[in-house]
Amino acid sequence: MDYYDLIIVGAGPAGSTLAWALRHSGKRVLVLDKQPFPRDKTCAGWVTPAVLDSLDIDPEDYCAQHTLQPIRRFRIGMMGQPAVENDHGDVVSYGIRRCEFDHYLLSRVDADCKLDTAVTSLQRDDRHWLVNERWRTPLLVGAGGHFCPVARLLGDGPGRHETVVAAKEVEFQLSPQQAEDCAARGDTPELWFCRDLKGYAWIFRKGRYLNIGLGREDNHKLSEHLARFVADMQADGRIPADLPGRFKGHAYLLYDHAERPLLDDGVLLVGDAAGLAYTQSGEGIRPAVESSLLAAEVLRLAPDASARSLQPYGEAIAERFGTRSLQRHDGWQLPDWVRTSLAGRLMRSHWFTRKVVTEKWFLHQQVPPLALASQGR
Incomplete structure (x- = not known):
């Protein structure tokens, strides 16, 4: 029977980031995932740029072999109304394909996989x-998304008393004719x-x-x-008339609405398994990366895998993302003050859609990149 200091269940951005950040810690780490990589991950x-900085990724190096779509503008609207387009000038974000990005992050891991x-x-x-009557460890880290089996060990488990965001999406390669016909x-x-x-839809073109x-706070008539x-x-004419394949569904929790604990004796959750997606946008990659970097800092110093030793991780999450109990509200993307007859007017405002919707809710530009003492370097 093989022994590991910790076993990470889930090899997506959260799990691979944690394993990468612990690569010089002297800990023996095992990463498990139910799928082979590279794997299809519609997202x-x-x-x-803050995420790339935290992960020590050079955009020029990454784009040499992977899709990296620079984003300089956003087109935002309410369904049934004209859209507002805002030009940010500089590159404010990058489009990636999860099948490539996740495989790239995992390829940097030197732990057992x-x-x-x-x-x-x-x-x-x-x-x-x-684990599986084969591997032994004092600490399980759940990094396997909303339905992670490790999350079931904490509280009532996932999906019982939580408001879940349901989404459906499709990603495909454009044919030459589709590329010409697509206005996006x-x-x-x-x-x-x-x-x-109660939700929003998106159109995102990433190279070819x-x-x-579309995602909503529940699956009612999704x-x-x-x-x-x-x-x-x-x-x-924003998208091609002939869309291939089926839209795939997935689910996740928003930070303010999640109720599952982050840790217990011998158990710790990161990323979507912990319900850390940003409440206003549903974006989960940055919270996944940052939660794993914070976890790595705690695990480097923790004397054991007890809840008491792991508690600094919960405190670090609250400091970074806020205290859930203090900021919970009934709405999903938008605060209550926006859910009024003014909403349509606000969504036609260049200032509101740029400064609030894009820069604050989706890009979190007011939050600097996570800077840690070691960060695995």
Whole structure:
């Protein structure tokens, strides 16, 4: 039976970042994922310069072999209204393909990795976990997304009392004719808010690829909202008339609405498994990366895997992302003061859509990159 100081369940951005950040810690780490890599991961997929800085990624180096779409503008509107386009001048974000980005992050990990390997059993023995009756560890790290099996060990588990965001999206390579017919531009993602302000849709062109999707705070009539949006965008020429394949569904939690604990004796959650997606945008890559970097700092110093030793991680998350109990509200993307008859007017304002929607809610430009003492370097 193999022993590890910690086992990370999930090899996406959260799991691979944690393993990468611990590469000089002297800890023996195992990363498990139920899928082989590279794997298909449909996602609108953008990362800000702050994320690349935190991960020590040189954009020029990355784009030499991977899709990296510079973003300088955003086109924002409410469904049924004209859109507002804002030019930010400089590059404010980058479009990535998750199948490439996640594989790239995992390729930098020098820990043991077992891919295409599902977690089939978790047993507690004294102060250790036995995983799949094969690996033994004092600490399990859940990094496997909303339905991560490690998250089921904490509280009531995922999905029982939580408001879940449901989304459907598709990503495909444009044919030459589709590329010519598609009015959406690569450097200008489009965000279209639902009329009831309980979700939004997007159109995101990344080089030769196009991503289209819609997410809402619940799955009530999600397919109807999506079908109506797609039909409207096709009629306007924003997207091709012939979309291939099916839209794929996924779910995640927004930070202010998540109720699952972040840690317990021998258990710690990062990324979407912890419910850390930004409340106003649903974006989860930056919270996944930053939560894992914060976890790595704590794990370097923790004398054991007890909840008491891991508690500084919970405190670091609250300091970085805010205290959930103090900022919870009923709305999803938009605060209550926006959910009024003024919403339509605000969404036609260049100042509001740029300074509030884009720069604050989606790009979090007011939050500097996470700077840690070691950061695995």
